[in-house]
Amino acid sequence: MKSSATEIARRLADNAETVCRRYLSKGHREGRYWLVGDARNTPGRSLYVRLAASPDGGAAGKWTDAATGDHGDLLDIIAIAGGHARLSETLEEARRFLSLPQPPRRRDEPGPRREPRTPSGTPEAARRLAAASQSVHGTLVADYLAGRSIGPLQAGDPLRFHPRCYYRPSRKDSPGTRRAWPAMIALVTDLSGAITGVHRTWLDPATIGKAPVACPRRAMGHLLGHGVRFGRAGSVMVAGEGIETILSLRTIMPDLPAIAGLSGAHLAAIRFPPDLRRLYIARDEDSTGAAAESMLTRRAVEAGIETLPLAPMLDDFNSDLHGLGADRLRSHLASQLRDEDAERHLLSG
Numbered sequence: 001m002k003s004s005a006t007e008i009a010r011r012l013a014d015n016a017e018t019v020c021r022r023y024l025s026k027g028h029r030e031g032r033y034w035l036v037g038d039a040r041n042t043p044g045r046s047l048y049v050r051l052a053a054s055p056d057g058g059a060a061g062k063w064t065d066a067a068t069g070d071h072g073d074l075l076d077i078i079a080i081a082g083g084h085a086r087l088s089e090t091l092e093e094a095r096r097f098l099s100l101p102q103p104p105r106r107r108d109e110p111g112p113r114r115e116p117r118t119p120s121g122t123p124e125a126a127r128r129l130a131a132a133s134q135s136v137h138g139t140l141v142a143d144y145l146a147g148r149s150i151g152p153l154q155a156g157d158p159l160r161f162h163p164r165c166y167y168r169p170s171r172k173d174s175p176g177t178r179r180a181w182p183a184m185i186a187l188v189t190d191l192s193g194a195i196t197g198v199h200r201t202w203l204d205p206a207t208i209g210k211a212p213v214a215c216p217r218r219a220m221g222h223l224l225g226h227g228v229r230f231g232r233a234g235s236v237m238v239a240g241e242g243i244e245t246i247l248s249l250r251t252i253m254p255d256l257p258a259i260a261g262l263s264g265a266h267l268a269a270i271r272f273p274p275d276l277r278r279l280y281i282a283r284d285e286d287s288t289g290a291a292a293e294s295m296l297t298r299r300a301v302e303a304g305i306e307t308l309p310l311a312p313m314l315d316d317f318n319s320d321l322h323g324l325g326a327d328r329l330r331s332h333l334a335s336q337l338r339d340e341d342a343e344r345h346l347l348s349g
Contacts, residue, residue: 005075005087008094012074013061015098015134016051017156019074021187021195022097022131023081024049028193029156029232038065039072039080049074052155099132126188126198126221133160133185141184143208144201148244149322151251158187158228159243167202172214181211186228186243188221188262191271197221199228199243199262219262225271231257233273236341238310239296240282240317241267241289248321249282249310252330253345264288268295272303278338282310282317310336 012019020027020034026043027036032052037044049063064071078097079090095101136142136153139161145153153159165183181202188197199219202211210216228243230250238258240246246260261267264284268291272279279300283289297307312320313332320329334342 005091008091008098008100009061009073009075011098011100012078012094013059016049016061016074018131018133018160019061019077019097020049020051021193022127023077025127025194038067039063039070039077041081049077097131099134121220123196123221127195129162129165129198129200130160130185130187130195133162136161136184140182140203140205140208144184144203145244145247147208148248148318149251149326150244150247150318151254153247154231154250154254157230158189160185160187162200165200165202167211167213170214177213178211181213184243186260188219188223188226189229190226191233191273193229195221196226197223201243223262223266224269227259227261227266227270229257229259231255233257233275235275235277236280236345237273237276237278238280238282239267239270240310241284241292242316242318244318245282245284245316248317248329249333251321252326252333256341256345261292264292267292268299270296272300272305276305278306278308278341280308280310280337280341282312284316285312286315308336308338 017029017034024034024036024041026041027034029051032050032054034049034051035045036047038047046067047063047065050058050060053060061074062071063077075090075094078093082089082093084090136159141159141161162183162185164180167179167181169177169179182205183203184201186199187195188199190196197220200217202213202216204211230246234257236256238249238256239261241261241264243260246258250258259270261270281293281296283293293309300307310333314320314323320332330346334346
């Protein structure tokens with residue numbers, strides 16, 4: 001495996017948005033760019049990083065500071081963020097970020113600086129796990145979602161893949177339960193786009209389904225008020241509990257911004273974007289879903305936000321999509337949406 005600076009810079013460019021979320025966390029995405037004040041992660045909009053290659057030949061991972069004229073690639077960003085004096089330090093950090101093996105160290109070369117162990121379950125631990133994961137394209141995650149009839153993911157969707165994600169067995173797990181499985185990593189973010197946590201769904205390569213463990217889904221970090229956000233917040237959005245629920249709705253309504261709260265309690269507590277005027281609440285057909293819908297509706301009404309419920313035909317919207325098909329789900333949703341939202345957001349069959 002190549003590990004030259006050029007190859008590492010290319011790998012960083014392939015994961016440009018995750019690099020920016022880790023090292024330029026005070027910025028935010030706008031279109032195909034990440035905007036921040038400068039390379040030292042100052043809030044602002046002067047520095048812009050290209051997140052994807054453009055038709056005019058602009059390469060992903062390249063950045064320019066409009067205020068100073070400085071420019072470079074993502075290795076430069078990592079060097080500035082870490083205050084590195086040598087390229088070897090920057091490459092070492094980049095390899096760590098990309099989960100690449102470190103090259104053999106010469107006996108006369110000083111050892112790496114040891115970073116303090118990050119307590120498990122913290123936002124920092126969540127950010128490190130996010131940084132160590134990779135694109136879902138061509139991975140088990142894509143196969144798993146396709147097996148649930150969920151359509152192709154969109155550029156910028158907050159889902160990642162980790163090939164060997166640690167699993168801590170619970171008391172309900174049998175002795176000898178594996179402690180590492182492939183996993184779908186969903187990024188939990190606040191209203192500014194900063195990562196506050198992650199949600200893990202462990203997967204079984206043999207079945208292309210959830211791993212055979214007692215708790216195949218777990219979240220960590222700061223979740224209250226936050227969620228897994230799909231699309232840029234707007235005046236009309238949909239909120240639901242599960243990731244598969246939201247992705248099922250986006251298979252039918254790909255342009256409607258959405259947020260997954262990850263549980264009924266957290267769905268009820270999501271924070272509202274300032275421009276939100278109408279919120280569809282995609283409830284699961286159980287008592288927890290009913291309670292979450294009631295609480296969220298009350299909070300939204302108090303904030304001057306119109307709410308409308310979206311009820312599934314079966315137990316949840318992924319069961320509808322997978323079991324009944326996209327056409328039936330589309331027709332079912334059309335009767336529950338405002339006419340203007342149905343015309344704008346429902347994908348034609």
